[in-house]
Each structure stands twice: as structure tokens, then as C-alpha cells.
């Protein structure tokens with residue numbers, strides 16, 4: 001194992017550990033997911049439309065920032081895909097401009113957000129989904145969403161320090177949850 005791999009593993013372990021300490025309570029209406037508008041989505045001015053969909057759905061925004069992600073962060077984020085042939089292209093694409101990183105909270109938000117995104121390949125995504133409505137190719141699919149509660153926990157702790165996540169109450173809570 002070379003120094004890069006070792007440091008990647010170290011970071012990965014740290015993230016997992018941090019995620020474990022932060023995950024307690026992130027269930028039910030407190031479930032959280034990591035969503036990112038990718039560089040193509042930012043360039044194509046889709047940020048407002050995408051935020052609007054999550055807001056209108058009834059999910060709660062608990063973190064949001066515009067960031068130029070480093071290649072190291074992106075390699076960590078997409079660690080599970082490191083052996084895929086498209087990996088280096090994916091890192092180049094994701095670091096080609098700023099992304100809008102967000103954390104959304106609500107009941108079943110991880111699963112529901114994936115449904116709102118559509119399939120990985122926009123061609124397989126139904127109209128009405130974000131990828132179904134706004135993009136054409138898998139390598140320019142405008143948005144990322146965590147694929148499970150455990151990856152959400154890892155991704156949130158990778159992209160957001162605790163003090164950038166807000167705890168607040170929606171004034172219309174009782175109209176969203178019974």
C-alpha cells in the first residue's frame with residue numbers, strides 16, 4: 001500500500017468514526033441526506049430549481065454552501081468507485097467548477113431524494129425526476145444524492161463540519177407531519 005492509499009484509508013477511517021459518533025438520533029424525522037448540485041448543474045443555473053423541489057416536498061434544509069471541491073475530497077467521496085474506468089473522468093468533472101453542497105432532513109429523506117433524482121443514467125430516469133428533466137448523459141447528470149443512510153452519514157461528515165449544520169424548526173411542521 002503506497003502513501004496515497006494509506007492516507008486515503010486513514011481519512012476514510014476517520015470519517016467513518018466521526019459518522020458513527022454523529023449518527024445517533026439521525027433517524028425518523030431527523031434522517032439526513034447529502035445532496036450536491038454538480039458543476040454542470042451550477043453552470044446550467046439549475047440550483048434554484050433543485051433547491052425548490054426539496055423545499056416544496058417538505059424537507060428541511062440544514063446545511064448549504066458553494067464549494068470548489070478538492071480532488072482529494074472527491075476521491076474520498078467516490079472511494080467506492082475508485083476501480084471504475086470512469087473514475088478519473090468523474091474526479092475531473094466534479095472538480096471542474098463549484099458545486100452546491102447541501103444537507104436535507106426529513107422522514108425517509110435518503111430514499112425519497114434518490115427517487116426525486118432519478119436513475120444514475122438520465123436516459124433511464126423518468127420525466128418528473130431531476131435527472132429525467134434536466135440532463136442527458138450519465139457523465140453530466142447534474143446532481144448527487146447519498147444512496148443509503150450509512151453513506152449519507154459518511155458524506156455529511158466528509159463535506160460539513162458539525163458547526164455548519166443548523167438545528168431549527170420548520171414553523172409549518174404540523175402541516176407536514178401528523
Ligand SMILES: Nc1ncnc2c1ncn2[C@@H]1O[C@H](COP(=O)(O)OP(=O)(O)OP(=O)(O)O)[C@@H](O)[C@H]1O
Nearest residue numbers: 086090119120121138139140141143144145146147
Ligand atoms: N459509465 C459512466 N461513465 C461516466 N460517468 C459515470 C458512469 N457511471 C457513473 N458515472 C458518474 O459517476 C457518478 C457516480 O456513480 P454512481 O454509480 O454512484 O451513481 P449515482 O449514485 O447515481 O450518482 P451519485 O453518486 O453522483 O449520486 C454518477 O452520478 C456519474 O456522474
Ligand SMILES: Cc1cn([C@H]2C[C@H](O)[C@@H](COP(=O)(O)OP(=O)(O)O)O2)c(=O)[nH]c1=O
Nearest residue numbers: 086090119120121138139141143144145147
Ligand atoms: C455507474 C456510472 C456512474 N457515473 C458517474 C455518474 C454518477 O452520478 C456518479 C456516481 O455513480 P453512482 O454513485 O453509481 O451513481 P449515482 O450518482 O446515481 O449515485 O458516477 C458515470 O459517469 N458512469 C457510470 O457508468
Ligand SMILES: [Mg+2]
Nearest residue numbers: 144145146147
Ligand atoms: Mg452514487
